[in-house]
Amino acid sequence: MTIQEIMERTGTNETGLVIAWVKDAIHLIQSTYNENVSTWSTNITDGTRDYAIPANLIKIMSVSVKDTDKDKYVRIRRIAQQPSLIKDNSPS
Amino acid sequence: MSKNVEKTWAYYISGRNVHLYQLSSSGASESATYQVRVPEFDNQTKLIYPSESITGGLMFEGTAFIAPFVDIEPNELSSGAQPDLIEIESAKVNESSHINSNRMLSLACVDYVKGMLAEREGDINKKEYFMKEFFSKLSDSESNKRNNVTIQPVSPYALR
Numbered sequence: 001m002t003i004q005e006i007m008e009r010t011g012t013n014e015t016g017l018v019i020a021w022v023k024d025a026i027h028l029i030q031s032t033y034n035e036n037v038s039t040w041s042t043n044i045t046d047g048t049r050d051y052a053i054p055a056n057l058i059k060i061m062s063v064s065v066k067d068t069d070k071d072k073y074v075r076i077r078r079i080a081q082q083p084s085l086i087k088d089n090s091p092s
Numbered sequence: 093m094s095k096n097v098e099k100t101w102a103y104y105i106s107g108r109n110v111h112l113y114q115l116s117s118s119g120a121s122e123s124a125t126y127q128v129r130v131p132e133f134d135n136q137t138k139l140i141y142p143s144e145s146i147t148g149g150l151m152f153e154g155t156a157f158i159a160p161f162v163d164i165e166p167n168e169l170s171s172g173a174q175p176d177l178i179e180i181e182s183a184k185v186n187e188s189s190h191i192n193s194n195r196m197l198s199l200a201c202v203d204y205v206k207g208m209l210a211e212r213e214g215d216i217n218k219k220e221y222f223m224k225e226f227f228s229k230l231s232d233s234e235s236n237k238r239n240n241v242t243i244q245p246v247s248p249y250a251l252r
Contacts, residue, residue, distance in 0.1 A: 001198035044149035069095035
């Protein structure tokens, strides 16, 4: 369905606003259901704890770590409560 | 070398970052300075920073804002094959751009836009109606992917 068709169905001629609302709707859809699922991988660095969540990720379904012994990515558990350590200046 | 990662690694979400930890049992050689004890683990388990580098070792899986607009209709096959969709950059989206979703979700987007227009006119009841239609279509789209059968026993005294 094109933007033009949506504008005709809704009876408006404000293209920019309709595009913005459609983006909002898609965002809401992705936030509610697992419609467009993707994966992102990044390197794990020895002694580094913080890793940025991918910028275009909307809803996290799982976080996994590569099992180098089996060459597979395996889902890891989420810690629900905040650990007592805020920062470790000498992790190794 | 990482192994049994489902038992030896864990993460904590902190804003836009994840904190990645390895689980360490008591009695290991780690220094007490970088051991973290948290209530949900037993006293023998401690958290430490990752102790090894793994190329491409951390993977996220989730939904994303991927190619929301494309150049051709994504719901029609091209000579019997999947359509070859090309993403339209956000700045170049125009009236001829196609929404990259199935027909039901596209119809849901129509309801969403109607709802937003009603809200702008100050008609909240109308907006609520269209948002209900929006979520109803989302549910329909999701249930189209599943085919569950529910079997209920009939009571011996039920009217038949």
